[in-house]
Amino acid sequence: MEQMTSLPCLRPSRTSRLLHCGSAIDHPYVERSTGGRVTTIRPTPVRPSLLRILECLWSGAPFCVTNGADVDYDDDPDVIHSQSSGSTGAPKRIRRHASSWTASFEQNKDLFGITSSDRSVILGSLDSSLSLYALCEGLHQGITVDVVSGEKPAVQKTALQDATILYATPTQARVALNQPFQNLRVIAIGGGHLDDKTRAAIKQNAPNARVVEFYGAAETSFVTMSDDNTPAGSVGSPYPFVQIEIRNADKNGIGEVWVKSPYLFDGYASPELGQTRTDGSWVTVGEIGALRDGYLYLMGRSDRMFTVADRNYFPEPSEAKLATILGVDHIAILPRSNDIRGAVPIILYQGDIAPDQMQDAARQLLNADAPKKAFRLSTFPLTLSGKPDIAALRGMVDRL
Template structure:
């Protein structure tokens, strides 16, 4: 692998961009990105757009975390830390200038920005469709003959709900930013019958950590991505070393992640099987105590999703008797029968302590730009500290 610290993103080849969606939500951001690449300038990307990151010299990139922890963080990384994985993906999965990439999210989200830069760096075609309706996205993906799709699970579910004749030209689906459940995976297999579907686990600070494919055991997020070393610390805390790590936070008041040697902590809890497959328990910050038992709120969300909840999230409120009380938020109209089914599913899968005290139905679940549930907004809605 080349010296990651000295590499720069390649300028886009003429004609690489084949579309920017009907609503052109990212047209200005894409033009600014292409200008930075052409002039060799460092890049600063956020939900407000893309601009040169002055006065820092190239080759640096600033992007933002999803804010799922309650605060958006500005990530500083070298161009080479992403280029290293562009080259791994090219060599491992056969990606090339002959591909056409489809990007469904806002370029201020690191997953969408990563996919865009990978396409441009490899000389591939690019179609950015942020802000378009799922039906329009499906139509444009099909018309353009997109072969590589980067998306979150939420974005993939929306494509499936849009319907249509399918996307037979897609040969690679890369899914990140959340857990790809079996129903969503099966739906994408039907929608893209010729595609290899790969789920990856990572973070804005680490980029790729693991990658899963059709041969990965159920419930696992896969084995270590090439070049990544995983170490489990006390209580299953996940630490990672790799060529893809960020350089630090731009905000001076933010403490860096914990370290063990050259490994940084991810904030997640998990375990490894004998074959090196990683299984996640959840975020350490989302583990709460209910009736003297530890509970990962991600487990509650998974149980509800398996029971047919659709878009949902769980938060915990302080409770003087039980430590915490679980509140579930579900997108949709009030449905008492569904609420009872979700409580029963959580109780059956996890125990009585995991059954939500309340199931609240919302017309629209608040989402971050990354399409993850906005847990801080839900906490404020239900009167809890974010």
């Protein structure tokens, strides 16, 4: 495989401009750090948070953006602590060296033809790894970055009118891109599956944009990239310099997805690994899938799989289909204990569609895999990245 090089630090380019709701934030002039106590930065208020992030980026001081407990230990220079989405449990604090991000900054600059005239907008909270990544990448590449985290939709949409580049989760895209944005030329989706309905809406409202979807995790960063030419059901082909192996595969080639790349994390700040395992320079986060003709297909995470009548049931593919139903805002499929079948799948959702209509639609879309019960929630718990909070939803199942 061709060799790649990456810059070792996250220091912004002098041509970059950082804005908060259109108002400029000056770059600080700080001395280079040799490491030390990790700087804990709260994601709000946003402007002071951005100032502290800038100081750490310029100095190389290790930092962590979190609403959790202060980080009370020392670390090396040019180390970032971010956190996982926590969709299936408590968010994990992820430790990575700057070079694991700058390596992909250079790749994306070439992939998307990014120049100093580009302008990106940050919609999500700064303690989301996707938002923090997009912020650091834009500053490193020398473009203008306007941060509108936590602002009202009207403010975010005003900022988007001038944007050419957007990193967003599917939920953020659904909310923000519901009107025309002619200047957007790159829309990169991460943090969840982009359903066909949302993709079509994005294409209609941002007709000049190249829409790409990245699959990865906070631990792995980019793994695959998909676009309009990707086969249906696949999350794409390997991102540059990524190697993928399927281990412990069954007769259908379905097994554990293992990844090796320059973009991997260094480990967790705490010893708890959960579903994540390492093998030398390879890592898995517990995803189950298959490689076919160079494209990766995912069944789901092993920690979300459950057994129905002695058959492994992966809810994620069914959730992706049900998310396309008109009137569905958020949805998840969870197991409910059953004396005969071990467990049965049930639907938890938020939206305008009635439960009996949801069940009818599920039968049409999923056939034998359709859950037999659907429960509409007035409040649907979400993670910081806008994904269903599976841990919270699991706690609700027995009360329904």
